[in-house]
Amino acid sequence: MIIKVLGPGCEKCKSLEDSINAAVKEAGVAAVVEMVEDNKEIEKYKVKSTPALVIDEKVVSAGKQLSAQEVKTLF
Numbered sequence: 518m519i520i521k522v523l524g525p526g527c528e529k530c531k532s533l534e535d536s537i538n539a540a541v542k543e544a545g546v547a548a549v550v551e552m553v554e555d556n557k558e559i560e561k562y563k564v565k566s567t568p569a570l571v572i573d574e575k576v577v578s579a580g581k582q583l584s585a586q587e588v589k590t591l592f
Contacts, residue, residue: 518548518592519574523559524567526552529582533568540588 520537524530534552541548553559553571562571566580570591577591 518546518572519551520548521551521553521571523553523562523564523569523571525556526554527568530554530568532582533570536583536585536588537570539585540592543585544589544592546592 520541522530522534522537524533530552534550537550541550559567559569562569562576564576564579568582569579570577570583570588572591583591
């Protein structure tokens with residue numbers, strides 16, 4: 518599974534990345550977590566707000582700070 522956090526590298530983006538890493542560890546799933554901070558790359562996903570969460574190239578959340586538990590429900 519490939520998981521991407523889209524955003525400018527702000528505190529909310531880093532917090533979402535922490536939640537994702539905790540969720541991956543708790544769920545015991547194999548995943549690669551990437552931060553995407555490049556505006557041109559973010560624009561490709563057509564998200565209107567960040568941080569955005571992309572799982573296997575599908576946008577599953579945008580503009581929300583999710584807990585590890587909430588992230589696990591999206592796997």
